Amino acid sequence: MSEKFDVIVIGAGPGGYVAAIRAAQLGLKTACIEKYTDKDDKLALGGTCLNVGCIPSKALLDSSWKYHEAKDAFQVHGISTGDVAIDVETMIGRKDKIVKNLTAGVAGLLKANGVTVYQGHGRLLSGKQVEVAQADGSTQVLDAKNVILASGSRPVEIPSAQVDEQIIVDSTGALAFTAVPKRLGVIGAGVIGLELGSVWARLGAEVTVLEALDKFLPAADEQIAKETMKVLGKQGLKILLGARVTASEVKGDEVTVKFNNADGEQEQVFDKLVVAVGRRPVTTELLAADAGVTLDERGYIFVDDHCATSVPGVYAIGDVVRGLMLAHKASEEGVMVAERIAGQQSQINYDLIPSVIYTHPEAAWVGKTEQTLKAEGVEVNVGVFPFAASGRAMAANDTTGLVKVIACAKTDRVLGVHVLGPSAAELVQQGAIAMEFGTSAEDLAMMVFAHPTMSEALHEAALAVNGRAIHIANRKRR
Numbered sequence: 001m002s003e004k005f006d007v008i009v010i011g012a013g014p015g016g017y018v019a020a021i022r023a024a025q026l027g028l029k030t031a032c033i034e035k036y037t038d039k040d041d042k043l044a045l046g047g048t049c050l051n052v053g054c055i056p057s058k059a060l061l062d063s064s065w066k067y068h069e070a071k072d073a074f075q076v077h078g079i080s081t082g083d084v085a086i087d088v089e090t091m092i093g094r095k096d097k098i099v100k101n102l103t104a105g106v107a108g109l110l111k112a113n114g115v116t117v118y119q120g121h122g123r124l125l126s127g128k129q130v131e132v133a134q135a136d137g138s139t140q141v142l143d144a145k146n147v148i149l150a151s152g153s154r155p156v157e158i159p160s161a162q163v164d165e166q167i168i169v170d171s172t173g174a175l176a177f178t179a180v181p182k183r184l185g186v187i188g189a190g191v192i193g194l195e196l197g198s199v200w201a202r203l204g205a206e207v208t209v210l211e212a213l214d215k216f217l218p219a220a221d222e223q224i225a226k227e228t229m230k231v232l233g234k235q236g237l238k239i240l241l242g243a244r245v246t247a248s249e250v251k252g253d254e255v256t257v258k259f260n261n262a263d264g265e266q267e268q269v270f271d272k273l274v275v276a277v278g279r280r281p282v283t284t285e286l287l288a289a290d291a292g293v294t295l296d297e298r299g300y301i302f303v304d305d306h307c308a309t310s311v312p313g314v315y316a317i318g319d320v321v322r323g324l325m326l327a328h329k330a331s332e333e334g335v336m337v338a339e340r341i342a343g344q345q346s347q348i349n350y351d352l353i354p355s356v357i358y359t360h361p362e363a364a365w366v367g368k369t370e371q372t373l374k375a376e377g378v379e380v381n382v383g384v385f386p387f388a389a390s391g392r393a394m395a396a397n398d399t400t401g402l403v404k405v406i407a408c409a410k411t412d413r414v415l416g417v418h419v420l421g422p423s424a425a426e427l428v429q430q431g432a433i434a435m436e437f438g439t440s441a442e443d444l445a446m447m448v449f450a451h452p453t454m455s456e457a458l459h460e461a462a463l464a465v466n467g468r469a470i471h472i473a474n475r476k477r478r
């Protein structure tokens with residue numbers, strides 16, 4: 001007889017493992033199925049995020065930033081370092097160790113919460129049965145009252161630059177280079193392309209980013225996007241917009257990339273090429289033909305606002321469904337679904353999911369952009385405060401960027417917080433918390449912010465919305 005569970009989760013990424021833990025906390029008998037194995041052939045939980053995404057990329061961003069500071073930024077503090085060198089093997093080894101600790105940590109958490117982990121490929125059959133296929137070809141079928149599909153996403157492949165894992169790589173390959181490439185091409189100026197491009201540019205690579213769109217970071221506030229492009233350009237990232245890659249040819253140790261831009265057909269040679277043109281949902285072999293779950297026209301599992309699929313008792317969360325492909329979005333959907341299965345009325349405010357690009361300075365935002373609000377015909381007041389006027393930023397020698405607070409002109413309610421600058425991710429989270437409670441710019445203005453902090457820039461931007469900033473000249477006065 002097959003084993004019966006209240007909840008079976010397929011996929012142990014930040015969506016799946018969080019859903020499984022929450023379900024178990026709520027007293028539901030829960031199983032989680034994962035197939036991913038690391039380079040030692042061991043089951044590795046945590047999904048894209050922990051293994052080849054958020055965490056390893058941030059580890060390399062931090063290492064490369066420290067290298068850059070030691071090499072180029074310490075002098076201003078009176079610190080001399082002598083020659084600074086980077087040992088790529090050690091840097092990658094440190095990253096691998098962090099990944100191992102965290103994935104082992106997830107295994108520990110699942111165990112501590114009483115979640116049964118199955119290693120293998122999970123497939124939803126009809127009647128909420130789930131088949132688990134092991135690597136040795138054996139299978140078993142489990143029964144569930146509820147199933148959560150959390151199979152995530154994988155990199156989009158393009159015929160004009162096919163990944164060969166040697167010269168042409170995807171984001172996973174770019175997290176494991178064994179040496180700094182002299183000339184690095186990156187196809188795609190999205191979050192992943194910019195972060196990975198930054199890592200290797202800081203370590204000395206000549207980085208060219210080829211972006212097919214004419215617009216840089218179209219989801220960001222235009223002011224933030226413009227400043228970000230300027231800053232990254234100054235750091236040596238050559239970003240070519242309107243550059244559509246048509247072909248690539250690997251010869252020996254290099255790749256020639258052909259692309260079209262406003263000046264016609266161009267060609268550039270690189271030692272490594274990273275393809276970072278987006279990610280697509282993973283539904284391969286996930287659903288039996290009679291499982292009943294439908295996909296939308298773009299191949300995502302179709303769900304409602306509460307992540308329910310077309311089959312009662314079957315849910316889908318994270319990158320495999322509509323919306324932002326972000327770890328925190330996946331996790332919160334996991335919590336929501338687990339709680340709804342347990343009879344609670346949980347929901348997510350999809351309007352307030354923060355986005356972050358972990359370049360330096362970071363770019364981050366929550367809520368709506370000025371251009372979106374204008375297109376919607378909403379009259380707004382905007383407050384901007386540059387980090388160049390922040391005492392804390394000056395003390396930290398980190399004065400690039402700005403905080404922008406956008407409020408409704410009629411109600412003063414804050415509709416967007418956009419930051420380029422030091423600790424942008426943390427500042428935007430403050431904006432998200434305040435906005436979740438329906439803050440007005442005046443509410444933020446009336447709060448006491450510790451001095452000297454980067455957070456004061458958020459305070460000043462909120463004050464500037466109504467012409468009351470203290471440490472800059474206001475565009476309008478109150």
Ligand SMILES: Cc1cc2nc3c(=O)[nH]c(=O)nc-3n(C[C@H](O)[C@H](O)[C@H](O)COP(=O)(O)OP(=O)(O)OC[C@H]3O[C@@H](n4cnc5c(N)ncnc54)[C@H](O)[C@@H]3O)c2cc1C
Pocket residue numbers: 010011012013014015016033034035036046047048049050052053054055057120121122123150151152153171192282285286317318319320325326327328329330358
């Ligand atoms: C380089 C990079 C950097 C990123 N940085 C950030 C960041 O800084 N912040 C952020 O929020 N997001 C970031 N992301 C995105 C983030 O990793 C994803 O949004 C997140 O991992 C999605 O979580 P998920 O649980 O939906 O899917 P995943 O993390 O993809 O996990 C899905 C899991 O399901 C498993 N699986 C799939 N099918 C089956 C099956 N049939 N049976 C068993 N197991 C299966 C997979 O092996 C995988 O482990 C980054 C991504 C990349 C690639």
